[in-house]
Amino acid sequence: MDAATVVSTIFTLALFSFIFWKDNPIYNIAEHVFVAVGAGHAVVASYFVLKGSGWDPLVKGETGVLIPIILGLLLFARYVKGIAWLTRPSVAIVVACGAGLSLRGSIRADFLDQIRASFLPLVNINNVIFILGVVSVIMYFFFTNHYTKYTRGRLGFLTTTGEYFMMVAFGASFGQACMGRLSTLIDKISFMLKIVLRIGA
């Protein structure tokens, strides 16, 4: 058994200990090591990104990178009382760029194309269920008084149908979440059986 397998086995057992002994020191050590390794790796990766996209071009004479470097450094001004306001231009640029870039694609991705794709011909049972789902769920989300007298009144059955559609959707999501977590458990049990204990390998 190589060193990586030994370390992996110890940490797997340490994490499984939570099942039988709740929060215990062995579990806590494994949890802290996991977080620390992740944080350490992120710091190293960020260092190389800063070096590659900031420092290296600057040394080569690309002075244009000074602007984002200065804006980035200004973010740390929030830790100094009196000059904390200097953070604002950097934050404003980050937020504005983020909003602008995401809007560029999301108008089509999240709205126009989705609306277009919802107009299906009622030629088969799938499309009928789909349209019923879309209409009833939208009706559930009418909250203004003017409309709720209908959606909670005479058309209340549609609103209730919308609730059921949402429950089914949440159930599907939850089921998929369980499936994902089970995959992780299966992988660890498979590792313990086949790699560590050499059963069924």
Next chain:
Amino acid sequence: MNFWNRMQNVDARAIYIFMMVAIAIPLVKPIGLPMRIMPTTLQVYDFIEKLPAGSKVYISFDYGPGQGPELNPMSTAVLNHFFRKGFKVYAMASITEGPMVAQQMLAPFEKQGKVYGKDFINLGFFAGGEAGLTALCQDIRKVIGRDFKGIPIDQIEMMKDVNKITDFALGVTVNSGPGGYGTPEVWVRQVPIVYKTPFVLALNAVMTPSSLPFLQAKQITGLLGGLRAAAEYELCLKQPGAGAALMDAQSAAHVVMIVFIILGNIAYFSLRSKRKPGGI
């Protein structure tokens, strides 16, 4: 305390033990349950199958080792198809752990004779989330100067005619969703929507239902969801691997879960009917 009372207050540890035993049995002695290939998986397979040999494809490993058990079989299956077709594979990542995962996934193919820099390359981590991805789509060199090994990308043969995202025949993100910067939504709205390039989402199971509208609206070329899709893809390739091997255990675990849900519900309703004269 009768049986149904016990079922209402079953010790969680008992459920864990049942679950572990149910998973272990098919792992030791595989059952080989039949599996149907879903149209969504077949759609991805067919598209890749039709691409000509030598096509340039990129695959972004947007997940960490924690999601590996679910997504590694999918990465392996897709990479297997890529290399079998003789594509040039460009790996990258929008999260810091991604490049390590890419190295781990590509290593077996290197052992099989694929050459780094000629058949595949690991471009490493690109920072900046959505802004970084946008810049990468326009000019890869603006965002990535060196590959994962520290070699300037201009010195790598595979990078000669590769400058922007439209130079690729297909893109894939193997993605674990929130937690990374390049979530499936970010990829969809910045790549296939803006550049109209073929794009596949390969996601963990929990992300799949929320991403299905992208497929239904024909915004993406295809969608692979969870371990099951990995197993199906292996069947498409006629090369059962890790995904297919784990599906028996997955099914057994589901049976245990369903049995406990049914027993819990029977217990709940039977006790309720005893409390309320006249029944449910």
